[in-house]
Amino acid sequence: xxxxxxxxxxxxxxxxxxxxxxxxxxxxxxxxxxxxxxxxxxxxxxxxxxxxxxxxxxxxxxxxxxxxxxxxxxxxxxxxxxxxxxxxxxxxxxxxxxxxxxxxxxxxxxxxxxxx
Amino acid sequence: xxxxxxxxxxxxxxxxxxxxxxxxxxxxxxxxxxxxxxxxxxxxxxxxxxxxxxxxxxxxxxxxxxxxxxxxxxxxxxxxxxxxxxxxxxxxxxxxxxxxxxxxxxxxxxxxxx
Numbered sequence: 568x569x570x571x572x573x574x575x576x577x578x579x580x581x582x583x584x585x586x587x588x589x590x591x592x593x594x595x596x597x598x599x600x601x602x603x604x605x606x607x608x609x610x611x612x613x614x615x616x617x618x619x620x621x622x623x624x625x626x627x628x629x630x631x632x633x634x635x636x637x638x639x640x641x642x643x644x645x646x647x648x649x650x651x652x653x654x655x656x657x658x659x660x661x662x663x664x665x666x667x668x669x670x671x672x673x674x675x676x677x678x679x680x681x682x683x
Numbered sequence: 684x685x686x687x688x689x690x691x692x693x694x695x696x697x698x699x700x701x702x703x704x705x706x707x708x709x710x711x712x713x714x715x716x717x718x719x720x721x722x723x724x725x726x727x728x729x730x731x732x733x734x735x736x737x738x739x740x741x742x743x744x745x746x747x748x749x750x751x752x753x754x755x756x757x758x759x760x761x762x763x764x765x766x767x768x769x770x771x772x773x774x775x776x777x778x779x780x781x782x783x784x785x786x787x788x789x790x791x792x793x794x795x796x797x
Contacts, residue, residue, distance in 0.1 A: 655724070674719070
């Protein structure tokens with residue numbers, strides 16, 4: 568059983584550019600959530616995908632968008648990057664909303680994005 | 684709006700000591716609460732998940748309790764080891780709104796001194 572993986576590990580972009588981050592879910596998990604974690608803060612929920620459909624969104628602007636693929640891997644896209652987008656981006660997979668241990672989220676190692 | 688507070692922000696203890704980390708939340712209408720550890724620059728590792736109907740969960744040297752009425756959860760670590768050094772985060776999922784409303788605390792940074 569493989570865990571959650573994310574790529575790339577680190578990324579440096581300049582203001583105004585666009586970026587795509589990738590996440591592979593843990594085997595058997597159909598739900599993926601994305602979080603933004605600024606330095607010294609707890610993660611902030613961006614959005615969640617369940618079986619390729621967006622299943623909830625946090626307080627992030629539309630320039631943050633995502634996709635989930637049939638194999639349940641996922642992408643986070645951010646357009647028109649701003650300096651404040653610099654953060655650790657985490658994805659988490661789970662079995663999806665049936666309660667109990669299925670709710671447990673398993674996190675990937677994250678992608679460190681720096682916007683200059 | 685749910686607010687989650689973790690106090691203290693940092694804690695340093697000698698190896699072998701038992702310790703308690705605290706997590707407080709303002710809205711008791713929760714679905715579950717999950718404790719994580721995060722090593723520097725890394726992702727989160729799930730430690731324990733407590734459903735709203737449960738009072739506590741145990742895994743090895745870890746025990747997490749939940750008191751919804753008072754809006755508190757504690758993570759008890761027995762016989763601490765240097766390998767326990769990390770930041771510990773709690774996350775509260777409300778009984779409404781699903782994961783889009785999950786709120787994390789800012790964490791307690793634990794250092795266990797050999």
